Amino acid sequence: MKAIADRVGVSIKSVSRVLNGEGGASPETANRILATAEEMGFRRNELARGLRQGSRTNTIGLVLKESSTRFFVELIRGIEDVAERHELLVVTATSRSSDQEKATLLALSSRRVDGLLIVPASFDQAYLRPEQAAGLPLVFIDRPPAGIAVDAVLSDCFGGGYAAAAHLMENGHRRIGVIGGFASAYTVSERLRGYRAAFETHGIRVDRNLIRLDTEGASEAEAAADELLDLADPATAFFTLGNHCTVGAIRSLRARGISNDRALVGVENMELADMLEPPLTVVTHDISDMGRIATERLLARINGDDSTPQVVILPTRIIPRGSGEIPSAR
């Protein structure tokens, strides 16, 4: 701005005024300033501006673990829907591990984003207390916070697990194998809880031999599926609690040529899921909505809402496409 002021021959304050559209400048001066700014390719230094304005940056951060691609894209879509209307920049930073998640969050906090949306991968976010104490608004997405009380927007994984199991039971299944990832993850444990609840409701005992958790990667999941199919009293259906589990189960069924003889319900939509043979039945929810709602919550906080933190739980639904409607052979 200094440079522009010098060139035009006015004070730096006049430049600031014009460039911010504050008014109170003669049209003539204003035009000269605007023209010169344009010509010089001026970009206001938002660092300085933010600093002066109490470290407000008109930027919100999104932190999540690089993983489910579909989730990623749909979530961002929802967030941008809202942020765009409020002229906020959304910056996304990914993490790969819990340690990195922490580092990434602190990096964004240091850069003074106005608020943070977090899809946590770590199991304790107590380290965020200072940010919270400093008044940085935080909203968790998809998984609840631990070690700290903040807003969260989740999906009804319990209900999803219940619905998936009940759906399979309706098609005659009693031996429903479960393949999941990290057992202590919220989404996994809740879905499993829902699965168990469905069995209870139907007066069927859960056979814990049918539950295989902590699989990492598709090949481990495939091995788990193989085991479940090789039991003396084998699984007639699968409920897979993560994309890599779904892929593993499909591979296992494929290899045996029994894709059309065993039922399969996955979670979350995947690209091409409806192009499989049989098309994949999933239990899912509207991820973009989750992003929108979380962002609106965050904006409310940024604008001073200091009510008690709340948890919003969004409904899940089954999308029957074929694989989940295969009846039990027995």
Place this chain on the structure above:
Amino acid sequence: MKAIADRVGVSIKSVSRVLNGEGGASPETANRILATAEEMGFRRNELARGLRQGSRTNTIGLVLKESSTRFFVELIRGIEDVAERHELLVVTATSRSSDQEKATLLALSSRRVDGLLIVPASFDQAYLRPEQAAGLPLVFIDRPPAGIAVDAVLSDCFGGGYAAAAHLMENGHRRIGVIGGFASAYTVSERLRGYRAAFETHGIRVDRNLIRLDTEGASEAEAAADELLDLADPATAFFTLGNHCTVGAIRSLRARGISNDRALVGVENMELADMLEPPLTVVTHDISDMGRIATERLLARINGDDSTPQVVILPTRIIPRGSGEIPSAR
């Protein structure tokens, strides 16, 4: 820092020194400062720091259009690989339109990222000249810059198009339908050029009735595939230039029950592509590598490299999985 200095009873400069590990402080003072900082949950204000240090933020920006999910995730992986080693924060901002792309880029520029990685969707980036003139390093990914001379890391779409067509010809195909998106997109036009070159090499005339571009969305692509199958002299194979085109082609073939009678080669990997029936053959390249190389280029620029802008072109390769190896019936 002021608050810490007051609490500990030292000067603000000592705090700065300790917190930055500059050395030159008694262990005793240092410890007290560190302890107090910890206790107060201090986070250095990177806005102020950046401002003082000539607007250096240790942050690089990535701007791309929300679209291909797989691309998204793999690219970020490569970028983070490099950025992490250099302790840079990578912030990703997505855009939906050319206008928004511009706004997003300028928003990041104003926030003084140290460099920008760009997967451009717009067709002219001349508006970035001021950033370039101001010394902001820019590296384009996947598509070449227009209206500005900067580094770019691309994939060999021409070679990919050539390879796809040649591969199909090896399996006896002469009637190879092409379904593509926006015809003026670099990736589309280059792949098409490669396709034409393959025909020329093989001494076959290209039938322009077999080329359907500018499809938007899977249903338009499906309609295009239908048309190609309904020609008097119909297509015996498809080469699809984008994910939505691939999906459209698959749907069309499915609906007619001829998935195993017509060959199909897509571009870029998709989740579950190997689980389809038949598994999808694609021509692709290492997207993470593209991210890594681009980021290294950007870092070199950030560190002062001012050589002539260069374009790096990465090789593509065919991944034969089945759908592309179906022979021509004729």
Place this chain on the structure above:
DNA sequence: ATGAAAGCGCTAACAG
């Protein structure tokens, strides 16, 4: 309608 001065939180440069 315009400008001067102060200061946001930090670090560079220089003293002691």
Place this chain on the structure above:
DNA sequence: CTGTTAGCGCTTTCAT
């Protein structure tokens, strides 16, 4: 080993 001063580029406040 520690402190003082100045200033990054902008906005706020108060004058004019």
